[in-house]
Amino acid sequence: MKPFRFVDFAQFFVVKSDIITNKELISVFGKIAAAIAVATTGMIVRDNVRLTVTRYTEKFEKLPESFNGFTIVHASDLHNQQFGENQSKLIEAVKSEKPDMIAVTGDLFHTEHRGRAYRFIERAAKIAPCYYVSGNHEQRFADYFRNIKPRLQALGAVVLDDERVTLSRNGENITVIGLADPSFKRTVPPEHLTEDKLSKLTSDLDGFTILLSHRPELLRVYARHNISLALAGHAHGGQIRFRKRGLFAVHQGWFPKYTEGIVVEKNTKMLISRGLGNSTYYPKINNPPELAVIKMYKL
Numbered sequence: 001m002k003p004f005r006f007v008d009f010a011q012f013f014v015v016k017s018d019i020i021t022n023k024e025l026i027s028v029f030g031k032i033a034a035a036i037a038v039a040t041t042g043m044i045v046r047d048n049v050r051l052t053v054t055r056y057t058e059k060f061e062k063l064p065e066s067f068n069g070f071t072i073v074h075a076s077d078l079h080n081q082q083f084g085e086n087q088s089k090l091i092e093a094v095k096s097e098k099p100d101m102i103a104v105t106g107d108l109f110h111t112e113h114r115g116r117a118y119r120f121i122e123r124a125a126k127i128a129p130c131y132y133v134s135g136n137h138e139q140r141f142a143d144y145f146r147n148i149k150p151r152l153q154a155l156g157a158v159v160l161d162d163e164r165v166t167l168s169r170n171g172e173n174i175t176v177i178g179l180a181d182p183s184f185k186r187t188v189p190p191e192h193l194t195e196d197k198l199s200k201l202t203s204d205l206d207g208f209t210i211l212l213s214h215r216p217e218l219l220r221v222y223a224r225h226n227i228s229l230a231l232a233g234h235a236h237g238g239q240i241r242f243r244k245r246g247l248f249a250v251h252q253g254w255f256p257k258y259t260e261g262i263v264v265e266k267n268t269k270m271l272i273s274r275g276l277g278n279s280t281y282y283p284k285i286n287n288p289p290e291l292a293v294i295k296m297y298k299l
């Protein structure tokens with residue numbers, strides 16, 4: 001068998017003469033590099049708009065029997081991204097999971113073009129009770145309290161910024177707690193602020209608790225308050241992913257610890273969504289938009 005030589009391979013593309021010149025060789029390299037660049041760009045672009053659904057099944061000791069099989073669709077960091085006309089692809093994906101609750105954990109908005117985010121909330125709230133907390137991007141809107149929050153409530157969302165609600169089934173209860181993003185009060189370090197808020201919101205609770213909070217890096221605070229399940233986003237999967245690790249996340253830095261999936265601290269499990277949208281000019285790589293779904297069972 002004839003041994004492989006690159007010049008033979010290159011001549012396959014050029015073909016015109018028996019002897020390949022330097023100029024022709026450079027031309028072949030150029031064409032191959034251009035083809036790889038086009039294919040890679042296409043893959044990255046597609047990867048940034050391809051909606052994926054990640055499903056988790058978790059068992060919890062404190063979960064009341066009546067909530068066995070309770071399903072939460074967790075949508076984080078939409079950043080005004082659109083999935084189909086009027087968010088139809090995203091809504092279909094949410095609906096097909098038959099959720100008992102939809103959790104929207106911040107950075108729903110990005111720029112002044114708010115229609116896509118509102119449309120998602122309006123349609124999602126018709127599928128299941130939809131609970132929302134703010135992210136750091138919401139803090140950037142001067143009219144958040146005046147316009148955005150009341151509009152979300154009018155569209156059917158329950159805004160849980162530093163609030164809690166009780167869900168009941170057959171006389172059994174669970175509590176859903178929400179935290180506004182710490183960026184709304186920059187004068188207090190996020191850990192202290194969260195500690196203080198959770199002390200007030202959980203002081204009289206002993207049962208199963210779900211926490212909606214944009215920030216995954218505060219897991220140790222959530223665990224100190226015995227949160228059963230925390231839902232967070234913010235890290236965008238670390239933007240660029242290598243195998244199971246992300247490259248960078250705001251408030252965590254390089255090679256962040258909390259970027260996706262289920263992580264455990266003491267009695268607290270936290271589900272981190274890689275998010276649906278993007279907030280930077282450079283793309284996510286190996287990190288497509290994610291809708292996370294968790295089904296809970298009694299241990």
Ligand SMILES: [Fe+2]
Nearest residue numbers: 077107234279
């Ligand atoms: Fe975000």
